Amino acid sequence: MRIAVIGLGAVGSAALRYVASRGHQAVGFEQFERGHTRGSSHGESRIIRYAYPDPFYTHLMSLAYPLWDQLEEAAQQTLFVRRGMFFFGKSENPELREIEDSLTQNQVPYERWSANQAQERFPAMRFQPGEQVIYHQEGGYLRATACVLENLRLAEAAGAVIREHTSVLSLKSQAGGVLIRLEEGEEWFDRVLVSAGAWLPSLLPFVNLPLSVTRQTVFYLSIANQARLFEADALPVWIDADTYWYGFPADGVVPGVKLARHQRGKPISDLSQPARPLDESDWQPAIAYASQRFPDLSDELTEGYTCLYTNAPNDDFLMDRAPELxxxxxxxxxxGHGFKFSVLMGQLAAQETIGEPVGLDLSRFRLGTQR
Ligand SMILES: Cc1cc2nc3c(=O)[nH]c(=O)nc-3n(C[C@H](O)[C@H](O)[C@H](O)COP(=O)(O)OP(=O)(O)OC[C@H]3O[C@@H](n4cnc5c(N)ncnc54)[C@H](O)[C@@H]3O)c2cc1C
Structure with a gap:
């Protein structure tokens, strides 16, 4: 079959690779250049973890991990820095208990530590009395842009054609397939997968998708002292379950260490313009947080950028047929948490598009089931 994948971020790049690997004529469309910085998938790192308060997502990760291993092996470069990760927070925070239950239910080994134990283990960081840490060794981070580029390179090696700087303007059903409209004309495909991230609602305006797009921010702060305490072997990826600030060890590429907050930023209504650049109102909260937790970080920003969240109700994902097409x-x-699943979600969406059984109950991702 001739299959189009529209949008080549984390999800679309994985889908395109899968479609091509199954012997179909795969064509990927990307409105910008591959690995660009205007969507959701760029940057040096995204957290990967089994630890989720919802056992469904922990289960999905048990399906995603082998796919990351396969991608890394095919890429012959380090895409997954597997140095552990931990959640921490006040011991009464119910989310910590839910994470433990979910890890136990999915038979993922983990450890629970007191604030004192965590302090000894991770001396770069300050913990408060009464805080608890849930640590699991299989966590870490994915080298985000590199994952996208490798999926695309491998897709091409399997026969896919990639059309960069090519916007798909609209879609309509025709002759048992789909006609897509481009600036340079129309093209027909047997099947189409739309993985257009924040642009999904504008490409499928008649579907009334329950998605909202927000501007998110990421910061790197300079290390003033004791740089070795911020290396991946000394400080894994962490998430503060009380505030949802999260951070990474020094990644060896961008100077400083990265931190950000997982909460919805300001809504974005016009995606034709790049997001507003960072200013002091963005980075001051990050500096304030870091000053309480990391005495050896300075208040100097070494890097910072914006990125888009495409938010579904309940922070879930969407995967379905497009109504009427x-x-x-x-x-x-x-x-805001889909990268770690993207290799799986891309594959599952590609399987549904080409008509292969997925062997998994995805009903909670269907349109109309979202709360
Ligand atoms: C700041 C930030 C931090 C995050 N941290 C984490 C994390 O630690 N762990 C984690 O698991 N997840 C994290 N996420 C979420 C994760 O990055 C996203 O879930 C993931 O990147 C979404 O990928 P996507 O392919 O759906 O979207 P995108 O990467 O935006 O890809 C969509 C692509 O479609 C293209 N496109 C759109 N319309 C058209 C068109 N009409 N024609 C052609 N091309 C089109 C776009 O240009 C874009 O390249 C984070 C996200 C952000 C923003």
């Missing part, structure tokens, strides 16, 4: 499927795996 029988041969079009859509997928949105973001809600």
């Amino acid at each position: 029988p041969h079009v499927h859509l997928v949105s795996a973001c809600s």
Whole structure:
């Protein structure tokens, strides 16, 4: 079959690779250049973890991990820095208990530590009395842009054609397939997968997708002292379950250490313009947080950038047929936590698009089931 994948971020790049690997004629469309910085998938790192308060997502990760291993092996470069990760927070925070239950239910080994134990283990960081840490060794981070680029390179090696700087303007059903409209004309495909991230609602305006797009921010702070305490072997990825600030060890590429906050930023209504650049109102909260937790970080920003969240209700993902377009499927795996699932979600969405059974109950991702 001739299959189009529209949007080549984390999800679309994985989908395109899968479609090509199954011997189909795969064509990927990307409105910007591959690995660009205007969507959701760029940057040096995204957290990967089994630890989720919802056992469904921990289970999905048990399916995603082998796919990351396969991608890394095919890429022959380090895409997954597997040095552990931990959640921490006040011991009464119910989310910590839910995470433990979810890890136990999915038979993922983990450890629970007191603030004192965590302090000894991770001397770069300050913990408060009464805080608890849930640590699991299989966590870490994915080298985000490199994952996208490798999926695309491998897709091409399997026969896919990639059309950069090519916007798909609209879609319509025709002759048992789908006609897509481009600036330079129209092209027909048997099936189409739309993995257009924040642009999904504008490409499928008649679907009334329950998605909202927000501007998110990421900061790197300079290390003033004791740089070795911030290396990946000494400080893994962490998430503060009380505030949802999260951070990474020094990644060896961008100077300083990265931190950000997982909470919805300001809504974005016009995606034709790049997001507003960072200013002091963005980075001051990050500096204030870091000053309480990391005495050896300075208040100097070494890097910072914006990124988009495409939020679904309940922070879930969407994967379904497009109503009224029988041969079009859509997928949105973001809600600010989708990268770690993207290799799986891309594959599942590609399987549904080409008509392969997925062997998994995805009913909670269907349109109309979202709360
Ligand atoms: C700041 C930040 C931090 C995050 N941290 C984490 C984390 O630690 N762990 C984690 O698991 N997840 C994290 N996420 C979420 C994760 O990055 C996203 O879930 C994921 O990148 C979404 O990928 P996507 O392919 O759906 O979207 P995108 O990467 O935006 O890809 C969509 C692509 O479609 C293209 N496109 C759109 N319309 C068209 C069109 N009409 N024609 C052609 N091309 C089109 C766009 O240009 C874009 O390249 C984070 C996200 C952000 C923003």
